[in-house]
Amino acid sequence: MGSGLSPGEEAAMILLFLVSIILGILAMLIYGCYRLCCGEDYNTTRSNHGGSSGWLQSESRRSRVTVTIDLHEYSVRGALDALDREISRVRSDYSSFNLNIITGRGQHSPDGIARIKRAVMKHLDSEAIRWTSNKKNEGMLTAFID
Numbered sequence: 001m002g003s004g005l006s007p008g009e010e011a012a013m014i015l016l017f018l019v020s021i022i023l024g025i026l027a028m029l030i031y032g033c034y035r036l037c038c039g040e041d042y043n044t045t046r047s048n049h050g051g052s053s054g055w056l057q058s059e060s061r062r063s064r065v066t067v068t069i070d071l072h073e074y075s076v077r078g079a080l081d082a083l084d085r086e087i088s089r090v091r092s093d094y095s096s097f098n099l100n101i102i103t104g105r106g107q108h109s110p111d112g113i114a115r116i117k118r119a120v121m122k123h124l125d126s127e128a129i130r131w132t133s134n135k136k137n138e139g140m141l142t143a144f145i146d
Contacts, residue, residue, distance in 0.1 A: 065090075065094050065098070066097065066098040066099075067086065067090050067097055067098070068100040068101075068102065069083065069086045069100070069102065070102040071083065071102060071120070072103055072104030072108075072139065073104075074116065076115050076116055076119045079103070079116045079119065079120065080119060080120070080123050083101065083120060086099070087145060095146075096144075096146045097145050098143070098144055099142065099143040099144075099145055100141075100142050101120055101131075101140065101141045101142070101143060102139060103117035103120050103139055103140065104116060104117065104139045105138050105139040107139075114139070117139070117141065121141065124141075124143055129143050129144070129145060130143065130144040131143040131144065132144075
């Protein structure tokens with residue numbers, strides 16, 4: 001073929017190339033079967049703003065995905081904007097999911113009123129999104145996005 005390799009060397013190169021392709025396909029199949037069979041646990045951290053972070057945590061691909069967003073250091077308007085962006089972002093990957101919303105308890109507000117929590121509850125109601133208060137953490141709500 002004019003490559004300067006002997007026929008045996010060319011055959012070895014072709015065989016090595018085919019084996020690497022087959023191994024890549026095999027690895028993808030094994031990973032896909034693992035995700036289907038056993039689920040997938042992962043944490044992806046990303047920055048919301050100046051230090052607070054939201055993260056996506058999937059307990060299993062067969063169970064409902066739970067997403068957590070931390071809004072407690074935002075302004076009320078910023079928190080609602082971030083909430084809408086997060087819902088849109090996760091909806092692009094999942095049709096239904098749980099959303100843990102950390103709003104804070106109002107401890108850092110001058111008068112101790114949880115303004116973000118009240119605004120988020122009102123916003124969820126206006127969007128007809130079911131939600132519940134967290135009995136163990138009064139600074140967190142859980143919304144059920146369907």
